[in-house]
Amino acid sequence: MLTKRPQLETMDIVYAFENTLRTRARDTDPVRWVGVGVDPHGQLLEYVAVEDEPGGWLIYHAMPATTKVLREVGLRR
Template sequence: MTVRIHPRVAAKHPEISDDDVRSVFMSALRSRARDTDPVQWVGVGIDGNGRILEFNTVETGDGDWLVFHAMLATKKVLQEIGLRR
């Protein structure tokens, strides 16, 4: 499985490295599919610096993934995936 990070992530959030995003994706605490076409997944995880990051990703085929959004986790996403009321 290959996990690619869209360059827009670093452009919008230079404090978050591709390695941070890849690590959070691979060890996500929780994720869920959204009702979109193609199916997008939203999830959260903790990076090596102890930050809780959210990410949005799509499967691109052959088990590969493209993460097109990542940033510090928002209350909205934490609620969406059931980690906050």
């Protein structure tokens, strides 16, 4: 269970990350990736992650997908 999002379990976030529908790189250093994936319950989750080592990711933001992020990654107008 996460402190700010008690309805989300860590494995839900990992599952959504592994089942990403769309991502987009943000113009930051290091590059931050915003993405939307589907959790095991069929809910869309948004996340922001950085690649902290080759093939290793740190997801530091996750929550139910917002309209803003759905637009940012091109899943909504």
